[in-house]
Amino acid sequence: MNLLMTGIWGRPFGFTIPIESPMKKENCLATKNLDNLRKALKPVLIRRTRAEVIKELPPRTTEIIRITPTEEQLIVHNQNKRIVSQILSKRYISEMDLLRLQKALLICRMAANSTFLVDKQPPGYSSKLEEIDMLLENLKAEKDRKIILFSEWTTMLNLIEPVLEKHKLDYVRLDGSVPQKMRLSLINRFQKDPECKVFISTNAGSTGLNLQAADTVINVDLPWNPAVLEQRIGRAHRMGQKRPVQVFLMVTKDTLEESLLETLSSKHALFLAALDPNSEDASIDLASGMDELKRRLEILIGKKPVEPEDKSMLAQVEDEAQMLAKKQRIENAGGQLLSAAFNFIDEMFPKQEDTEEINQMTGTFEKYLAGCMNRDENGQLKMTFTLPDESALHSLAKSLAKMVNIGAQKSSH
Incomplete structure (x- = not known):
């Protein structure tokens, strides 16, 4: 201003x-x-404000569905909640502490959805998925019902898709991986195709979309920001909506999600x-x-944690923080080393034009390697593969060392 x-x-x-x-x-x-x-x-x-245009909008009702977690979900959640408590009890919070704090809070929220989001171990434990199953069973009974379903995590959407298929509900999916040019066709299909009943999305679909064909919004989990929650609901409850809109907030009991409801309200008040x-x-x-x-x-x-008297536990927390930071540094350095090694191998071969055969083989290898990769919570690409035994690890390390040594000798000449 x-x-x-x-x-x-x-x-x-x-x-x-x-x-x-x-x-x-x-x-x-x-x-x-x-x-x-x-x-x-x-x-x-x-x-x-909505209060000013409320007469132009149909009514909107909100129902909070409180879900009892499985024992496995609570174990994962409470383990990480204790980490948060231990860090908060410290007088000084370091950068490593903040890193561990961020990860512990993320795991708490993931565990409230499903343990599979945390450890990727099938089948995963999730009372929330069971509740979604029952909710969809009731909602699909209404012929004209159209549903928008939001989750923070693409992995949770992956777990929800089989539930939709079980109920034979036709759906479209929008997340961050969907190209911009394809999004309009997905929206049009949901808006105009009477057989397309469900629109599932991450927060990538919480802004800028007009989905007035929907009369139901299911929030599988809660965002940190109240504006994001309102934007999600606003995809359906907006100008042009002709029907009453029903909103469901799914909250796992005895987890951070319950307290998150209160903090969302206080942020909205400000x-x-x-x-x-x-x-x-x-x-x-x-x-x-x-x-x-x-x-x-x-x-x-919950209750403010007191300074822990068990100094060995505090030392263990410090050691874990250092190990986590060290592991991340090693992973980053390892990725740079492999990249440099493969660039060196490329330099050793005589220069040649990219033939159709080379391009075809490159595409095949790239497709295979992509199957070994995934993205971490920060969006960084990570590759995982299994070695047959410890000797293979030694052989790989020895080969890399030889390549680095040859490269050093070559550059010195």
Whole structure:
């Protein structure tokens, strides 16, 4: 705003001082004078809320389905929840701690869906899949029912697809791997084909899509951000919708998902306080930096953990963090080494044009290697393959060492 309307805040840092000002109150940062912020936004911000257009929209109902997890799901969840508690009990949280914290929270959320998301060991344990099975059994009884089903993870969609096939429900799927040019045809099929009953998607389909043909939205899991949840629902409950919309929120009991419902509500309250001209809130306290992170996570995991008395357990946590960081460094270095080795092999062969035969063989090998690869939670490609025995590992290491040595000798000449 200051760029477009120079001087609107009066002086440099004019926004920070009157609106977002440090306060000596439990080491928190406070967002205050929100009434001034709303006045400043009023001339440039046009915001039509759902409350303002509700008369133009059909009714929307939300049902929370609370699901009892399997024992196997709880074991995986609680193991990682303890890791979160141990890290939060520390006075100083290092970068390695943050890495472990992120992974532990991710596993907690995955376990609430299915243990298969965590360990990839079939058949996987998931009471949520059983609930989806029963829910679809009831919903498909209504002839004109059309459903949008969201999950954070593509692997969960993979597990849901056989359930849809079991019920003989025709569906389309949209996730991050679907090319942009193909997305419109998927949307059109769901919108116009009466036989296509279900649209399954990750958050890649939560924005920018008009899916008014649907009258049901199933959230298999909850996102961190309340805006994402509202965007999911908004794919069906939007202008042009003629039928009432039914929303299902699937929450696994005794897991982070239950607490996530409360944090989603509090985040949504802050959003409304800043943008709603009729809001009566004048200030909202927000803890800064690491304090806010710890506070929010303590809400998620329940009672604030105390400093552990078992020093050996604390040492074990530190060792695991170092081993995790070391493993990642080794994996990255190993990938670079293999890449360099294969580039060197390519250089050793005489230069030749890419013939049709070479291109065909390259495509065959590339297809085979792609089957050995998957992506981690950060989107990085990872290759896994099985060696026949330990001697094969030694042979591979020896061959790489020889190639590196030859390359070094060649470069020195």
